[in-house]
Amino acid sequence: MKQWQLEMLRCPFDRARLIASEGEMHCMECQKTFPVVDGIPSFVLPDLATAHEREEWLRKQSEMQARDAQASQYDHLLGLLLMSPLETRMTLRALRGRSARFTALAEIGCGTGRMLQHFAALADFVVGVDFSLQSLRLCQQRMQCIGALEKTLLIHADACFLPLADEALDAVASCQLVEHLPSDRLRRQVLAEMARVLKAGGRYAISGYHWSWFTRLSGAKQGMHQGGIYYYRFTRDEFHELVNTHLPVESLRSILGYVWLASGSKGA
Ligand SMILES: C[S@@+](CC[C@H](N)C(=O)[O-])C[C@H]1O[C@@H](n2cnc3c(N)ncnc32)[C@H](O)[C@@H]1O
Numbered sequence: 525m526k527q528w529q530l531e532m533l534r535c536p537f538d539r540a541r542l543i544a545s546e547g548e549m550h551c552m553e554c555q556k557t558f559p560v561v562d563g564i565p566s567f568v569l570p571d572l573a574t575a576h577e578r579e580e581w582l583r584k585q586s587e588m589q590a591r592d593a594q595a596s597q598y599d600h601l602l603g604l605l606l607m608s609p610l611e612t613r614m615t616l617r618a619l620r621g622r623s624a625r626f627t628a629l630a631e632i633g634c635g636t637g638r639m640l641q642h643f644a645a646l647a648d649f650v651v652g653v654d655f656s657l658q659s660l661r662l663c664q665q666r667m668q669c670i671g672a673l674e675k676t677l678l679i680h681a682d683a684c685f686l687p688l689a690d691e692a693l694d695a696v697a698s699c700q701l702v703e704h705l706p707s708d709r710l711r712r713q714v715l716a717e718m719a720r721v722l723k724a725g726g727r728y729a730i731s732g733y734h735w736s737w738f739t740r741l742s743g744a745k746q747g748m749h750q751g752g753i754y755y756y757r758f759t760r761d762e763f764h765e766l767v768n769t770h771l772p773v774e775s776l777r778s779i780l781g782y783v784w785l786a787s788g789s790k791g792a
């Protein structure tokens with residue numbers, strides 16, 4: 525682990541600093557040990573089950589397995605291929621605001637790095653968090669291909685329990701993650717975590733499924749995607765309220781009626 529990575533990482537259970545040794549990280553406070561797999565510290569532990577309702581936990585396990593199984597197909601999904609150019613442009617612009625550049629930027633729920641590869645150009649240090657290890661392995665290859673791996677930290681973790689220090693980042697992005705948190709309680713928890721790790725005055729851009737005339741044609745307001753992935757589609761008011769409770773919403777736009785994109789700066 526590099527020094528800047530150790531400065532950012534914290535135990536997800538008690539937020540204590542971690543000590544790195546060969547192939548693992550250790551918390552001196554709770555004495556838990558976290559493995560480092562192919563350079564990726566892993567904080568996805570069965571111990572987190574007790575912080576969930578049974579249904580929440582089962583749905584998360586189901587998505588984790590589905591994301592690992594589908595990781596190699598994710599970048600070839602037709603809808604994403606069509607939407608990516610516009611989504612990328614709008615998200616980068618929303619995240620930057622008037623900032624020229626960031627020191628440390630994280631994407632929460634980075635998956636295979638479809639968006640993280642573009643965020644890399646905006647910051648000196650880049651963090652990607654996801655609970656699918658298989659997706660993170662593909663993300664790692666991608667960051668290597670674009671020559672950004674040296675400044676990247678990939679973390680295998682549950683977004684509801686970020687193993688990151690308070691105010692560690694000056695930009696936080698999250699693209700199409702929040703709709704997959706399987707309860708209103710967890711959706712609020714993940715927003716609270718994103719707000720916690722963002723510095724005062726830092727920028728954010730967060731997207732989530734839009735319940736629009738267009739998405740009404742192709743599915744229900746909430747349900748399950750193939751392979752057991754839970755989703756929830758938000759009305760404008762629902763998405764605004766969810767984000768604004770934790771981070772002031774300065775801009776809220778729909779991208780092609782498919783996802784909402786909220787952005788702004790964290791207050792002092
Ligand atoms: C629709 S994909 C989006 C991936 C990437 N942000 C993109 O835009 O291409 C949602 C991602 O969120 C991850 N995810 C879902 N719930 C999560 C959780 N509780 N903690 C961490 N990652 C989660 C999934 O593994 C998946 O990679």
Ligand SMILES: [Zn+2]
Binds near residue numbers: 535537552553555
């Ligand atoms: Zn600990």
